[in-house]
Protein backbone atom coordinates (compact mmCIF):
# COMPACT_ATOMS: atom_id res chain seq x y z
CA UNK A 1 0.00 0.00 0.00
CA UNK A 2 1.37 3.44 -0.94
CA UNK A 3 1.79 6.30 1.50
CA UNK A 4 -1.43 8.05 2.37
CA UNK A 5 -0.97 11.81 1.88
CA UNK A 6 -3.15 14.48 3.44
CA UNK A 7 -3.46 17.79 1.66
CA UNK A 8 -6.36 19.29 3.59
CA UNK A 9 -9.93 20.03 2.70
CA UNK A 10 -9.49 23.14 0.55
CA UNK A 11 -7.51 22.09 -2.51
CA UNK A 12 -9.31 19.52 -4.59
CA UNK A 13 -8.07 18.26 -7.97
CA UNK A 14 -9.78 20.23 -10.62
CA UNK A 15 -9.23 23.57 -8.91
CA UNK A 16 -5.94 25.53 -8.79
CA UNK A 17 -3.90 22.32 -8.44
CA UNK A 18 -3.49 22.16 -12.18
CA UNK A 19 -1.20 25.29 -12.07
CA UNK A 20 2.25 23.97 -11.15
CA UNK A 21 3.52 27.13 -9.49
CA UNK A 22 6.68 25.36 -8.26
CA UNK A 23 8.35 26.17 -11.62
CA UNK A 24 9.18 29.70 -10.29
CA UNK A 25 11.49 28.34 -7.61
CA UNK A 26 15.27 29.12 -7.20
CA UNK A 27 15.81 26.96 -4.08
CA UNK A 28 13.99 23.93 -2.73
CA UNK A 29 13.52 22.67 0.82
CA UNK A 30 14.87 19.21 1.63
CA UNK A 31 14.88 17.07 4.76
CA UNK A 32 18.41 16.59 6.02
CA UNK A 33 18.96 14.22 8.92
CA UNK A 34 22.09 15.57 10.59
CA UNK A 35 23.78 14.31 13.73
CA UNK A 36 22.94 16.00 17.00
CA UNK A 37 26.05 17.15 18.90
CA UNK A 38 25.30 14.69 21.73
CA UNK A 39 25.64 11.89 19.14
CA UNK A 40 28.78 13.27 17.50
CA UNK A 41 30.75 13.45 20.75
CA UNK A 42 29.61 10.25 22.50
CA UNK A 43 32.76 8.09 22.69
CA UNK A 44 30.60 4.95 22.72
CA UNK A 45 28.74 6.11 19.59
CA UNK A 46 25.26 6.37 21.11
CA UNK A 47 22.60 8.42 19.33
CA UNK A 48 20.97 10.00 22.38
CA UNK A 49 18.60 12.03 20.21
CA UNK A 50 17.15 8.79 18.80
CA UNK A 51 16.58 7.02 22.12
CA UNK A 52 15.42 10.13 24.01
CA UNK A 53 12.75 10.49 21.32
CA UNK A 54 11.60 6.92 22.00
CA UNK A 55 11.54 7.51 25.76
CA UNK A 56 9.41 10.61 25.16
CA UNK A 57 6.95 8.36 23.28
CA UNK A 58 7.03 5.82 26.14
CA UNK A 59 8.61 3.22 23.83
CA UNK A 60 11.06 2.20 26.56
CA UNK A 61 12.17 -1.19 25.31
CA UNK A 62 12.85 0.18 21.82
CA UNK A 63 14.80 3.04 23.43
CA UNK A 64 16.95 0.54 25.36
CA UNK A 65 17.47 -1.58 22.25
CA UNK A 66 18.57 1.56 20.38
CA UNK A 67 21.15 2.29 23.09
CA UNK A 68 22.53 -1.24 23.25
CA UNK A 69 22.94 -1.33 19.46
CA UNK A 70 25.93 0.97 20.19
CA UNK A 71 26.61 0.51 23.90
CA UNK A 72 25.71 -2.76 25.65
CA UNK A 73 26.31 -1.36 29.16
CA UNK A 74 23.95 1.62 29.65
CA UNK A 75 23.33 1.01 33.37
CA UNK A 76 27.12 1.22 33.79
CA UNK A 77 27.83 4.23 31.56
CA UNK A 78 24.73 5.99 32.89
CA UNK A 79 26.55 5.92 36.24
CA UNK A 80 30.24 6.34 35.45
CA UNK A 81 30.59 7.98 32.03
CA UNK A 82 32.02 11.50 32.11
CA UNK A 83 29.10 12.33 29.75
CA UNK A 84 30.68 14.70 27.21
CA UNK A 85 27.28 14.47 25.47
CA UNK A 86 25.90 16.89 28.05
CA UNK A 87 28.66 19.44 27.56
CA UNK A 88 27.87 19.36 23.83
CA UNK A 89 24.07 19.36 24.21
CA UNK A 90 22.53 22.29 22.32
CA UNK A 91 19.93 22.80 25.05
CA UNK A 92 22.79 23.98 27.29
CA UNK A 93 22.88 27.19 25.22
CA UNK A 94 19.22 27.84 26.05
CA UNK A 95 18.68 26.81 29.68
CA UNK A 96 20.36 23.60 30.90
CA UNK A 97 21.63 20.54 28.98
CA UNK A 98 19.53 17.38 28.92
CA UNK A 99 20.50 15.01 31.77
CA UNK A 100 21.35 12.36 29.17
CA UNK A 101 23.34 10.09 31.45
CA UNK A 102 20.58 10.01 34.07
CA UNK A 103 17.98 8.93 31.50
CA UNK A 104 20.47 6.40 30.08
CA UNK A 105 20.95 4.96 33.56
CA UNK A 106 17.20 4.89 34.13
CA UNK A 107 16.71 2.90 30.91
CA UNK A 108 19.54 0.50 31.82
CA UNK A 109 17.92 -0.03 35.23
CA UNK A 110 14.51 -0.55 33.58
CA UNK A 111 16.03 -3.28 31.40
CA UNK A 112 17.49 -4.97 34.50
CA UNK A 113 14.25 -4.71 36.47
CA UNK A 114 12.24 -6.03 33.50
CA UNK A 115 14.79 -8.71 32.54
CA UNK A 116 14.89 -7.58 28.89
CA UNK A 117 17.08 -9.91 26.81
CA UNK A 118 19.78 -8.42 24.64
CA UNK A 119 18.43 -8.33 21.08
CA UNK A 120 20.82 -10.66 19.22
CA UNK A 121 19.77 -13.31 16.72
CA UNK A 122 21.18 -16.84 17.17
CA UNK A 123 24.59 -17.29 15.50
CA UNK A 124 25.07 -20.09 12.94
CA UNK A 125 27.15 -22.98 14.36
CA UNK A 126 29.52 -22.82 11.35
CA UNK A 127 29.97 -19.01 11.39
CA UNK A 128 33.60 -17.80 11.50
CA UNK A 129 34.92 -17.56 15.08
CA UNK A 130 36.65 -14.52 16.61
CA UNK A 131 38.69 -14.55 19.84
CA UNK A 132 38.36 -11.59 22.21
CA UNK A 133 40.92 -11.19 25.00
CA UNK A 134 39.85 -9.28 28.11
CA UNK A 135 36.38 -9.11 29.66
CA UNK A 136 36.45 -5.37 30.44
CA UNK A 137 34.22 -2.85 28.68
CA UNK A 138 36.25 -2.92 25.44
CA UNK A 139 36.25 -6.73 25.21
CA UNK A 140 32.57 -7.02 26.17
CA UNK A 141 31.62 -4.37 23.61
CA UNK A 142 33.57 -6.09 20.81
CA UNK A 143 32.15 -9.51 21.77
CA UNK A 144 28.60 -8.11 21.73
CA UNK A 145 28.98 -6.37 18.35
CA UNK A 146 30.60 -9.43 16.76
CA UNK A 147 27.74 -11.61 18.03
CA UNK A 148 25.23 -9.16 16.52
CA UNK A 149 27.18 -9.31 13.25
CA UNK A 150 26.77 -13.11 13.18
CA UNK A 151 30.22 -14.28 14.36
CA UNK A 152 30.91 -16.91 16.99
CA UNK A 153 32.82 -15.27 19.83
CA UNK A 154 35.07 -16.76 22.51
CA UNK A 155 35.73 -14.14 25.20
CA UNK A 156 38.89 -15.01 27.21
CA UNK A 157 39.26 -13.40 30.64
CA UNK A 158 42.19 -13.90 33.01
CA UNK A 159 39.98 -13.52 36.11
CA UNK A 160 37.07 -15.77 37.11
CA UNK A 161 34.57 -12.97 36.33
CA UNK A 162 34.06 -10.36 33.62
CA UNK A 163 34.02 -6.60 34.13
CA UNK A 164 37.67 -5.51 34.08
CA UNK A 165 38.32 -2.36 36.11
CA UNK A 166 34.57 -1.85 36.48
CA UNK A 167 34.61 -4.77 38.88
CA UNK A 168 38.14 -4.70 40.27
CA UNK A 169 38.61 -0.96 40.89
CA UNK A 170 35.52 1.22 40.61
CA UNK A 171 34.12 1.73 44.10
CA UNK A 172 30.60 0.33 44.65
CA UNK A 173 29.37 3.73 45.87
CA UNK A 174 29.66 4.74 42.21
CA UNK A 175 28.84 1.40 40.56
CA UNK A 176 26.88 -1.06 42.73
CA UNK A 177 27.95 -4.63 41.99
CA UNK A 178 24.39 -5.96 41.67
CA UNK A 179 23.89 -3.54 38.76
CA UNK A 180 27.17 -4.54 37.11
CA UNK A 181 26.39 -8.24 37.58
CA UNK A 182 22.86 -7.91 36.24
CA UNK A 183 24.00 -6.10 33.10
CA UNK A 184 26.98 -8.38 32.40
CA UNK A 185 25.13 -11.64 33.07
CA UNK A 186 22.43 -10.81 30.54
CA UNK A 187 24.99 -9.54 28.02
CA UNK A 188 27.13 -12.68 28.26
CA UNK A 189 23.98 -14.79 27.86
CA UNK A 190 23.34 -13.19 24.45
CA UNK A 191 25.40 -15.86 22.63
CA UNK A 192 28.96 -14.98 23.71
CA UNK A 193 31.06 -17.98 24.85
CA UNK A 194 32.70 -16.64 28.03
CA UNK A 195 35.96 -18.38 28.97
CA UNK A 196 36.88 -17.25 32.53
CA UNK A 197 40.27 -17.80 34.21
CA UNK A 198 42.01 -18.04 30.84
CA UNK A 199 45.07 -15.80 30.68
CA UNK A 200 46.92 -15.02 27.46
CA UNK A 201 50.63 -15.71 28.00
CA UNK A 202 49.88 -18.34 30.66
CA UNK A 203 47.07 -20.61 29.41
CA UNK A 204 47.39 -19.97 25.67
CA UNK A 205 49.45 -17.94 23.20
CA UNK A 206 48.64 -15.49 20.47
CA UNK A 207 50.06 -17.89 17.87
CA UNK A 208 47.58 -20.57 18.96
CA UNK A 209 44.69 -18.11 18.68
CA UNK A 210 45.82 -16.97 15.23
CA UNK A 211 45.59 -20.52 13.89
CA UNK A 212 42.21 -21.26 15.50
CA UNK A 213 40.30 -18.01 14.92
CA UNK A 214 39.48 -15.85 11.91
CA UNK A 215 40.53 -12.75 13.91
CA UNK A 216 41.69 -11.78 17.41
CA UNK A 217 40.65 -8.63 19.30
CA UNK A 218 42.84 -7.75 22.27
CA UNK A 219 41.62 -5.59 25.16
CA UNK A 220 43.75 -6.58 28.15
CA UNK A 221 43.66 -3.08 29.66
CA UNK A 222 46.64 -1.80 31.61
CA UNK A 223 47.68 -4.02 34.48
CA UNK A 224 51.24 -2.89 35.29
CA UNK A 225 51.75 0.16 37.51
CA UNK A 226 54.36 2.70 36.47
CA UNK A 227 57.45 2.95 38.67
CA UNK A 228 57.56 5.96 40.97
CA UNK A 229 60.39 7.51 42.96
CA UNK A 230 61.70 10.95 43.88
CA UNK A 231 65.33 11.26 42.78
CA UNK A 232 65.68 7.49 43.26
CA UNK A 233 64.15 7.48 46.76
CA UNK A 234 61.03 5.52 47.71
CA UNK A 235 59.64 4.75 51.18
CA UNK A 236 60.06 1.09 52.15
CA UNK A 237 56.31 0.51 52.67
CA UNK A 238 55.22 2.17 49.40
CA UNK A 239 51.65 1.33 48.40
CA UNK A 240 50.59 1.80 44.78
CA UNK A 241 47.28 3.64 44.46
CA UNK A 242 45.45 1.22 42.16
CA UNK A 243 46.62 -1.85 44.11
CA UNK A 244 45.35 -0.30 47.33
CA UNK A 245 42.02 0.55 45.77
CA UNK A 246 41.64 -2.95 44.30
CA UNK A 247 42.43 -4.42 47.71
CA UNK A 248 39.74 -2.29 49.34
CA UNK A 249 37.21 -3.26 46.62
CA UNK A 250 38.15 -6.92 47.10
CA UNK A 251 38.39 -7.27 50.90
CA UNK A 252 37.08 -3.94 52.19
CA UNK A 253 40.08 -2.98 54.34
CA UNK A 254 42.64 -0.19 54.24
CA UNK A 255 45.60 0.40 56.64
CA UNK A 256 44.76 2.84 59.43
CA UNK A 257 46.82 5.93 58.66
CA UNK A 258 46.07 9.33 60.09
CA UNK A 259 47.15 11.20 56.96
CA UNK A 260 48.11 10.41 53.37
CA UNK A 261 49.08 12.24 50.18
CA UNK A 262 48.05 10.75 46.85
CA UNK A 263 50.10 11.76 43.84
CA UNK A 264 48.08 12.02 40.60
CA UNK A 265 45.03 13.68 39.11
CA UNK A 266 43.13 10.77 37.56
CA UNK A 267 40.12 8.69 38.60
CA UNK A 268 42.26 6.33 40.70
CA UNK A 269 43.63 9.23 42.76
CA UNK A 270 40.17 10.65 43.43
CA UNK A 271 38.50 7.30 44.16
CA UNK A 272 41.28 6.32 46.52
CA UNK A 273 41.18 9.70 48.28
CA UNK A 274 37.43 9.31 48.85
CA UNK A 275 37.78 5.70 50.01
CA UNK A 276 40.48 6.74 52.51
CA UNK A 277 38.16 9.43 53.86
CA UNK A 278 35.24 6.97 54.05
CA UNK A 279 37.54 4.58 55.95
CA UNK A 280 38.38 7.22 58.54
CA UNK A 281 41.75 8.61 57.36
CA UNK A 282 41.57 12.08 58.85
CA UNK A 283 43.66 14.11 56.42
CA UNK A 284 43.83 13.15 52.75
CA UNK A 285 45.72 15.28 50.22
CA UNK A 286 45.73 14.96 46.42
CA UNK A 287 48.85 16.45 44.81
CA UNK A 288 48.68 17.07 41.06
CA UNK A 289 50.74 19.08 38.60
CA UNK A 290 47.54 19.70 36.67
CA UNK A 291 44.76 22.17 37.37
CA UNK A 292 41.41 21.57 39.03
CA UNK A 293 38.64 21.75 36.44
CA UNK A 294 37.99 25.43 35.71
CA UNK A 295 36.04 26.88 32.81
CA UNK A 296 38.40 27.48 29.90
CA UNK A 297 41.20 25.17 31.11
CA UNK A 298 41.50 22.26 28.69
CA UNK A 299 43.34 18.93 28.65
CA UNK A 300 46.18 18.21 29.21
CA UNK A 301 46.29 21.03 31.78
CA UNK A 302 43.19 19.84 33.67
CA UNK A 303 43.10 16.81 35.93
CA UNK A 304 41.71 13.89 33.91
CA UNK A 305 39.44 12.73 36.77
CA UNK A 306 35.71 13.32 36.32
CA UNK A 307 34.80 16.82 37.56
CA UNK A 308 31.74 15.54 39.48
CA UNK A 309 33.96 13.11 41.44
CA UNK A 310 36.46 15.87 42.27
CA UNK A 311 33.58 18.01 43.55
CA UNK A 312 32.27 15.20 45.75
CA UNK A 313 35.78 14.47 47.05
CA UNK A 314 36.03 18.12 48.10
CA UNK A 315 32.66 17.89 49.84
CA UNK A 316 34.06 14.89 51.74
CA UNK A 317 37.07 16.87 52.94
CA UNK A 318 39.83 15.84 50.51
CA UNK A 319 42.42 18.63 50.21
CA UNK A 320 43.68 19.40 46.69
CA UNK A 321 47.10 20.84 45.79
CA UNK A 322 46.89 21.79 42.12
CA UNK A 323 49.96 22.65 40.02
CA UNK A 324 52.19 21.00 42.61
CA UNK A 325 54.82 18.30 42.34
CA UNK A 326 56.91 16.36 44.85
CA UNK A 327 60.43 17.80 44.97
CA UNK A 328 61.75 15.73 47.88
CA UNK A 329 60.61 12.95 50.18
CA UNK A 330 61.11 13.70 53.87
CA UNK A 331 62.02 10.35 55.44
CA UNK A 332 62.73 9.17 58.96
CA UNK A 333 64.74 6.06 58.24
CA UNK A 334 62.76 4.63 55.33
CA UNK A 335 59.43 5.91 56.64
CA UNK A 336 57.79 8.98 55.07
CA UNK A 337 57.08 11.86 57.43
CA UNK A 338 56.48 14.54 54.84
CA UNK A 339 56.82 15.82 51.28
CA UNK A 340 58.49 18.92 49.94
CA UNK A 341 56.13 20.27 47.32
CA UNK A 342 56.99 22.73 44.61
CA UNK A 343 54.86 24.71 42.17
CA UNK A 344 54.98 22.69 38.95
CA UNK A 345 53.35 23.00 35.54
CA UNK A 346 53.30 21.07 32.29
CA UNK A 347 54.57 23.01 29.31
CA UNK A 348 54.06 21.93 25.72
CA UNK A 349 57.26 21.88 23.66
CA UNK A 350 57.38 22.89 19.99
CA UNK A 351 57.47 19.17 19.05
CA UNK A 352 54.19 18.76 21.02
CA UNK A 353 55.78 16.78 23.87
CA UNK A 354 55.03 17.80 27.45
CA UNK A 355 57.72 18.94 29.89
CA UNK A 356 57.33 19.48 33.63
CA UNK A 357 58.73 22.76 34.89
CA UNK A 358 59.27 23.44 38.63
CA UNK A 359 59.33 27.01 39.92
CA UNK A 360 62.20 27.67 42.31
CA UNK A 361 61.34 29.47 45.55
CA UNK A 362 57.81 28.02 45.74
CA UNK A 363 58.71 25.04 47.98
CA UNK A 364 56.46 24.13 50.92
CA UNK A 365 56.33 21.22 53.39
CA UNK A 366 53.43 18.80 53.82
CA UNK A 367 53.43 16.46 56.84
CA UNK A 368 51.93 13.03 56.02
CA UNK A 369 52.20 9.38 57.16
CA UNK A 370 51.97 7.95 53.68
CA UNK A 371 52.63 8.91 50.08
CA UNK A 372 50.68 6.91 47.51
CA UNK A 373 51.43 7.24 43.78
CA UNK A 374 48.44 6.93 41.43
CA UNK A 375 50.15 7.86 38.20
CA UNK A 376 48.79 5.30 35.74
CA UNK A 377 49.55 1.88 34.32
CA UNK A 378 50.86 0.26 31.17
CA UNK A 379 50.11 -3.07 29.46
CA UNK A 380 51.38 -6.26 31.10
CA UNK A 381 53.72 -7.57 28.37
CA UNK A 382 53.15 -11.29 29.10
CA UNK A 383 52.14 -12.88 25.80
CA UNK A 384 52.05 -9.52 24.03
CA UNK A 385 55.61 -8.19 24.23
CA UNK A 386 56.24 -8.32 20.45
CA UNK A 387 53.26 -6.02 19.81
CA UNK A 388 53.99 -3.26 22.34
CA UNK A 389 55.28 0.16 21.34
CA UNK A 390 58.01 2.15 23.14
CA UNK A 391 55.53 3.34 25.76
CA UNK A 392 54.37 -0.25 26.42
CA UNK A 393 50.97 0.11 24.76
CA UNK A 394 49.38 -1.69 21.82
CA UNK A 395 49.55 0.57 18.80
CA UNK A 396 46.23 0.26 16.95
CA UNK A 397 44.53 2.38 14.29
CA UNK A 398 41.21 4.18 14.78
CA UNK A 399 39.50 0.96 13.60
CA UNK A 400 41.59 -1.17 15.97
CA UNK A 401 43.88 -2.69 13.33
CA UNK A 402 47.47 -3.44 14.35
CA UNK A 403 49.72 -2.42 11.50
CA UNK A 404 51.81 -5.30 10.08
CA UNK A 405 49.67 -7.94 11.84
CA UNK A 406 46.66 -8.84 9.71
CA UNK A 407 43.92 -10.50 11.75
CA UNK A 408 45.01 -8.79 15.00
CA UNK A 409 43.04 -5.89 16.48
CA UNK A 410 43.18 -4.02 19.79
CA UNK A 411 41.27 -1.40 21.75
CA UNK A 412 40.53 0.11 25.15
CA UNK A 413 43.05 1.26 27.75
CA UNK A 414 45.71 -1.08 26.31
CA UNK A 415 46.08 1.33 23.38
CA UNK A 416 47.05 4.15 25.75
CA UNK A 417 44.66 6.65 24.20
CA UNK A 418 41.66 7.79 26.19
CA UNK A 419 41.09 5.80 29.39
CA UNK A 420 37.33 5.88 29.82
CA UNK A 421 34.59 3.29 29.86
CA UNK A 422 32.65 4.83 26.98
CA UNK A 423 35.83 5.19 24.88
CA UNK A 424 36.66 1.51 25.51
CA UNK A 425 33.13 0.57 24.43
CA UNK A 426 33.51 2.67 21.27
CA UNK A 427 36.87 1.03 20.50
CA UNK A 428 35.30 -2.43 20.82
CA UNK A 429 32.45 -1.48 18.47
CA UNK A 430 34.68 0.06 15.79
CA UNK A 431 37.09 -2.89 15.88
CA UNK A 432 34.20 -5.39 15.57
CA UNK A 433 32.92 -3.56 12.51
CA UNK A 434 36.44 -3.47 11.02
CA UNK A 435 36.86 -7.21 11.68
CA UNK A 436 33.58 -7.92 9.86
CA UNK A 437 34.59 -5.71 6.93
CA UNK A 438 38.04 -7.31 6.68
CA UNK A 439 36.61 -10.85 6.82
CA UNK A 440 34.11 -9.93 4.11
CA UNK A 441 36.80 -8.06 2.12
CA UNK A 442 34.91 -4.78 2.24
CA UNK A 443 36.50 -1.33 2.31
CA UNK A 444 36.09 1.06 5.26
CA UNK A 445 33.29 3.58 4.71
CA UNK A 446 34.15 7.23 4.18
CA UNK A 447 34.62 8.12 7.84
CA UNK A 448 34.28 11.92 7.54
CA UNK A 449 31.36 12.55 9.88
CA UNK A 450 28.71 15.13 8.98
CA UNK A 451 28.84 18.39 10.94
CA UNK A 452 26.51 18.34 13.93
CA UNK A 453 23.64 20.81 14.28
CA UNK A 454 24.69 24.04 16.01
CA UNK A 455 22.54 26.06 18.45
CA UNK A 456 22.36 28.92 15.92
CA UNK A 457 20.67 26.62 13.39
CA UNK A 458 17.82 25.77 15.75
CA UNK A 459 14.67 27.89 15.99
CA UNK A 460 14.35 28.27 19.73
CA UNK A 461 11.10 30.30 19.55
CA UNK A 462 9.20 27.04 19.71
CA UNK A 463 10.69 25.77 22.97
CA UNK A 464 9.63 26.80 26.46
CA UNK A 465 12.24 27.04 29.22
CA UNK A 466 11.99 23.89 31.39
CA UNK A 467 14.29 23.08 34.29
CA UNK A 468 16.58 20.03 34.13
CA UNK A 469 15.64 17.11 36.36
CA UNK A 470 18.10 16.37 39.16
CA UNK A 471 18.95 13.00 40.70
CA UNK A 472 19.14 12.73 44.50
CA UNK A 473 22.61 12.83 46.07
CA UNK A 474 23.47 11.16 49.39
CA UNK A 475 24.38 13.68 52.14
CA UNK A 476 28.10 13.64 53.00
CA UNK A 477 27.45 12.24 56.50
CA UNK A 478 25.78 9.13 55.00
CA UNK A 479 28.55 8.29 52.51
CA UNK A 480 30.11 5.09 53.80
CA UNK A 481 31.84 3.67 50.71
CA UNK A 482 29.13 1.11 49.94
CA UNK A 483 25.87 3.05 49.57
CA UNK A 484 25.42 4.55 46.10
CA UNK A 485 26.08 8.30 46.30
CA UNK A 486 24.07 9.42 43.27
CA UNK A 487 20.52 8.08 43.03
CA UNK A 488 18.33 7.49 39.98
CA UNK A 489 15.54 9.51 38.38
CA UNK A 490 11.91 8.58 38.96
CA UNK A 491 9.96 7.39 35.88
CA UNK A 492 8.20 10.79 35.79
CA UNK A 493 11.53 12.62 35.86
CA UNK A 494 12.96 10.43 33.08
CA UNK A 495 9.88 11.12 30.94
CA UNK A 496 10.04 14.88 31.60
CA UNK A 497 13.75 15.00 30.84
CA UNK A 498 13.34 13.16 27.54
CA UNK A 499 10.63 15.64 26.56
CA UNK A 500 13.10 18.51 27.04
CA UNK A 501 15.26 17.15 24.19
CA UNK A 502 15.21 19.53 21.22
CA UNK A 503 15.52 16.67 18.72
CA UNK A 504 18.42 18.46 17.02
CA UNK A 505 18.68 17.64 13.31
CA UNK A 506 15.62 15.41 13.35
CA UNK A 507 11.94 15.71 12.66
CA UNK A 508 9.94 16.52 15.77
CA UNK A 509 6.58 15.94 14.02
CA UNK A 510 5.53 19.42 15.24
CA UNK A 511 3.49 20.19 12.05
CA UNK A 512 5.12 23.64 11.66
CA UNK A 513 6.09 23.11 8.03
CA UNK A 514 2.71 21.59 7.25
CA UNK A 515 0.66 24.36 8.82
CA UNK A 516 2.84 27.34 7.86
CA UNK A 517 3.54 26.61 4.18
CA UNK A 518 1.60 29.34 2.31
CA UNK A 519 1.33 27.11 -0.78
CA UNK A 520 0.10 23.94 0.95
CA UNK A 521 3.19 22.31 -0.58
CA UNK A 522 4.03 20.28 2.53
CA UNK A 523 1.95 17.11 2.68
CA UNK A 524 1.49 15.05 5.79
CA UNK A 525 1.77 11.27 5.59
CA UNK A 526 -0.23 8.94 7.78
CA UNK A 527 2.65 6.47 7.96
CA UNK A 528 6.33 7.47 8.21
CA UNK A 529 7.77 8.56 4.85
CA UNK A 530 11.02 7.07 3.50
CA UNK A 531 13.16 9.48 5.54
CA UNK A 532 11.31 8.62 8.75
CA UNK A 533 9.42 11.94 9.00
CA UNK A 534 5.70 12.42 8.45
CA UNK A 535 6.00 15.03 5.71
CA UNK A 536 6.86 15.22 2.00
CA UNK A 537 7.34 18.29 -0.17
CA UNK A 538 5.12 18.70 -3.19
CA UNK A 539 7.63 20.42 -5.47
CA UNK A 540 4.95 21.06 -8.10
CA UNK A 541 3.64 23.79 -5.82
CA UNK A 542 6.58 24.78 -3.55
CA UNK A 543 7.83 28.24 -4.62
CA UNK A 544 10.99 28.02 -2.51
CA UNK A 545 10.06 30.79 -0.05
CA UNK A 546 12.02 29.00 2.69
CA UNK A 547 9.41 29.61 5.41
CA UNK A 548 9.37 25.91 6.37
CA UNK A 549 13.17 25.86 6.77
CA UNK A 550 13.14 29.06 8.83
CA UNK A 551 10.36 27.83 11.10
CA UNK A 552 11.61 24.24 11.51
CA UNK A 553 12.61 24.15 15.18
CA UNK A 554 15.25 21.43 14.73
CA UNK A 555 17.16 22.40 11.55
CA UNK A 556 15.80 19.31 9.80
CA UNK A 557 14.76 21.33 6.71
CA UNK A 558 17.50 22.94 4.62
CA UNK A 559 17.19 25.03 1.45
CA UNK A 560 19.31 23.82 -1.45
CA UNK A 561 19.87 25.37 -4.87
CA UNK A 562 17.47 24.17 -7.54
CA UNK A 563 19.24 21.49 -9.61
Ligand SMILES: Cc1cc2nc3c(=O)[nH]c(=O)nc-3n(C[C@H](O)[C@H](O)[C@H](O)COP(=O)(O)OP(=O)(O)OC[C@H]3O[C@@H](n4cnc5c(N)ncnc54)[C@H](O)[C@@H]3O)c2cc1C
Nearest residue numbers: 134136137138158164165200220221267412413419420421
Ligand atom coordinates in the same frame (compact mmCIF):
# COMPACT_ATOMS: atom_id res chain seq x y z
C1 LIG B 1 39.91 3.59 39.91
C2 LIG B 1 39.42 3.83 38.53
C3 LIG B 1 38.26 4.55 38.35
C4 LIG B 1 37.78 4.78 37.08
N1 LIG B 1 36.66 5.52 36.95
C5 LIG B 1 36.15 5.73 35.72
C6 LIG B 1 34.95 6.44 35.55
O1 LIG B 1 34.32 6.89 36.50
N2 LIG B 1 34.49 6.63 34.30
C7 LIG B 1 35.15 6.15 33.21
O2 LIG B 1 34.67 6.34 32.08
N3 LIG B 1 36.30 5.49 33.34
C8 LIG B 1 36.82 5.25 34.56
N4 LIG B 1 37.99 4.58 34.70
C9 LIG B 1 38.67 4.09 33.49
C10 LIG B 1 37.99 2.82 32.98
O3 LIG B 1 37.77 1.92 34.03
C11 LIG B 1 38.83 2.17 31.88
O4 LIG B 1 39.08 3.14 30.88
C12 LIG B 1 38.11 0.98 31.26
O5 LIG B 1 37.79 0.03 32.24
C13 LIG B 1 39.01 0.35 30.19
O6 LIG B 1 38.39 -0.80 29.71
P1 LIG B 1 39.27 -1.97 29.04
O7 LIG B 1 38.28 -2.99 28.62
O8 LIG B 1 40.17 -1.41 28.03
O9 LIG B 1 40.22 -2.53 30.19
P2 LIG B 1 39.94 -3.15 31.63
O10 LIG B 1 38.71 -2.60 32.23
O11 LIG B 1 41.20 -2.98 32.36
O12 LIG B 1 39.69 -4.69 31.33
C14 LIG B 1 40.73 -5.51 30.86
C15 LIG B 1 40.39 -6.96 31.14
O13 LIG B 1 41.33 -7.80 30.51
C16 LIG B 1 41.72 -8.84 31.41
N5 LIG B 1 43.09 -9.28 31.04
C17 LIG B 1 44.22 -8.59 31.20
N6 LIG B 1 45.26 -9.29 30.72
C18 LIG B 1 44.74 -10.44 30.24
C19 LIG B 1 45.32 -11.59 29.64
N7 LIG B 1 46.64 -11.68 29.44
N8 LIG B 1 44.50 -12.61 29.26
C20 LIG B 1 43.15 -12.53 29.46
N9 LIG B 1 42.57 -11.47 30.05
C21 LIG B 1 43.35 -10.43 30.43
C22 LIG B 1 41.68 -8.18 32.76
O14 LIG B 1 41.57 -9.12 33.81
C23 LIG B 1 40.45 -7.30 32.63
O15 LIG B 1 39.29 -7.99 33.02
C24 LIG B 1 38.49 4.31 35.96
C25 LIG B 1 39.66 3.58 36.13
C26 LIG B 1 40.12 3.35 37.40
C27 LIG B 1 41.38 2.57 37.59
Ligand code: SF4
Nearest residue numbers: 042077081083085101
Ligand atom coordinates in the same frame (compact mmCIF):
# COMPACT_ATOMS: atom_id res chain seq x y z
S1 SF4 C 1 27.93 6.86 26.96
FE1 SF4 C 1 28.48 8.78 27.98
S2 SF4 C 1 28.71 10.28 26.30
FE2 SF4 C 1 27.56 8.52 25.49
S3 SF4 C 1 25.38 9.08 25.76
FE3 SF4 C 1 26.02 7.86 27.58
S4 SF4 C 1 26.62 9.40 29.11
FE4 SF4 C 1 26.59 10.43 27.09
Ligand code: SF4
Nearest residue numbers: 038089090501502504
Ligand atom coordinates in the same frame (compact mmCIF):
# COMPACT_ATOMS: atom_id res chain seq x y z
S1 SF4 D 1 18.80 18.82 22.78
FE1 SF4 D 1 18.58 16.57 22.54
S2 SF4 D 1 19.29 16.11 20.42
FE2 SF4 D 1 19.96 18.21 20.95
S3 SF4 D 1 22.07 17.93 21.69
FE3 SF4 D 1 20.71 17.90 23.52
S4 SF4 D 1 20.18 15.74 23.87
FE4 SF4 D 1 21.06 15.90 21.81
